[in-house]
Every structure is written in C-alpha cells, then in structure tokens.
Amino acid sequence: MHRRLCLLLTALFLLESTVLPWILPVAWQSKVLVSPHFSLVIVLFIGLFANRHTALLYGLFFGMLNDIIHFSPMLGPVAFSMGLTGYLAGLMNGRLYSSIVVSMLVIALGNLSYEMIIFGLYRLFRVTHLDFQWAFFHQMLPSMLINLLFALAVYVPLRKMFESHAISSSAAEE
Numbered sequence: 001m002h003r004r005l006c007l008l009l010t011a012l013f014l015l016e017s018t019v020l021p022w023i024l025p026v027a028w029q030s031k032v033l034v035s036p037h038f039s040l041v042i043v044l045f046i047g048l049f050a051n052r053h054t055a056l057l058y059g060l061f062f063g064m065l066n067d068i069i070h071f072s073p074m075l076g077p078v079a080f081s082m083g084l085t086g087y088l089a090g091l092m093n094g095r096l097y098s099s100i101v102v103s104m105l106v107i108a109l110g111n112l113s114y115e116m117i118i119f120g121l122y123r124l125f126r127v128t129h130l131d132f133q134w135a136f137f138h139q140m141l142p143s144m145l146i147n148l149l150f151a152l153a154v155y156v157p158l159r160k161m162f163e164s165h166a167i168s169s170s171a172a173e174e
Contacts (some may be wrong), residue, residue, distance in 0.1 A: 001161075005058065013066070015101075022039075033143075035143045039066075040080075040114055040152045043082055043085070043089075046090075047085075047090030047092075050090075050162055051093070052086070052090020053090070063081065063083055066078045074125060076121070077117070089142055104151060104152060107147070107148060108144055111144045112140060115144070116140065119140070121149065
C-alpha cells in the first residue's frame with residue numbers, strides 16, 4: 001500500500017511540476033494563476049481514508065520536496081501547510097459519513113486552507129504584497145477548482161484502493 005502511494009505521489013509530483021504548466025491554456029495564465037496540487041489532493045485522500053498520521057508524514061515529505069524543487073522563497077511553508085491540511089483531513093476520518101459529497105467538500109476546504117496558510121505565511125514574512133481578495137479570486141479559487149476536478153476524477157479508484165487495503169489488512173489480522 002505504501003509503495004503504491006509513494007509511486008503515485010511521486011508520479012503526480014513530477015506531472016504537476018513538469019507537464020501541466022504547458023497544458024494549461026495561455027489565456028488562463030494571463031488572467032488567473034492556476035497551480036495544480038495533485039499531490040496535495042492525494043494527501044487529503046490519505047487523511048480521509050487511511051490515517052491522519054500517515055497523511056501528515058506524506059504531506060511533510062512531499063511538501064518539503066516541493067519547497068526544495070520549486071525554489072520556494074522560504075523553506076518549509078509548503079511542507080507545513082500540506083502536512084497540516086492532511087492531518088486535519090484525517091480528523092474527519094470516521095467522524096463524518098463517508099460519501100463523495102463529503103469527501104469533495106473536505107478536499108475543497110483542505111485545498112483552500114492550504115492556499116490560505118501559504119498566503120498568510122508569505123504575507124507574514126513579507127514575501128508577497130498581494131491583496132487577499134485579488135489572490136483569493138485569481139489564484140486560490142481557480143486552483144481549488146482544478147484540484148477538485150482532479151479529485152473527482154480519481155475518487156473511485158482511490159476509494160477502491162483504500163477499501164481493498166482495509167479489507168486485506170483486517171483479514172490478515174484475523
């Protein structure tokens with residue numbers, strides 16, 4: 001299970017940082033800043049369907065990788081926010097009825113929280129001077145919508161993967 005998650009997260013990390021910036025239409029890039037965070041979506045799914053501590057570890061690792069590879073102005077804000085949102089999504093595991101609507105709501109709120117935490121940290125340390133309203137409507141909302149579309153596309157396969165792992169691990173314990 002962990003091997004498949006590591007391979008999936010690594011492939012998505014490479015995809016979102018190499019191929020997807022070329023696929024996004026040029027017209028979008030002049031009006032809005034869309035940044036796909038597919039590895040964050042998977043970390044949120046890990047929190048929802050597996051374990052909050054596992055989501056925290058994956059979020060910290062792939063967030064730090066994101067900080068290092070993408071030349072972040074500071075080391076750690078992406079790792080902190082990805083780990084925290086994965087952990088918070090994991091707090092919903094077992095507390096709410098698990099349906100696609102609830103999962104998409106948690107993914108959307110997790111993605112917005114991720115973007116707002118990074119924006120808040122960058123404003124706190126004066127890395128950015130953008131207005132929150134402009135950043136919300138031109139960066140955070142479009143990014144959340146793209147990530148929500150991706151989450152919707154991978155919901156069924158990921159849910160089946162997590163459920164099959166839960167069934168096989170419970171059968172192994174008996």
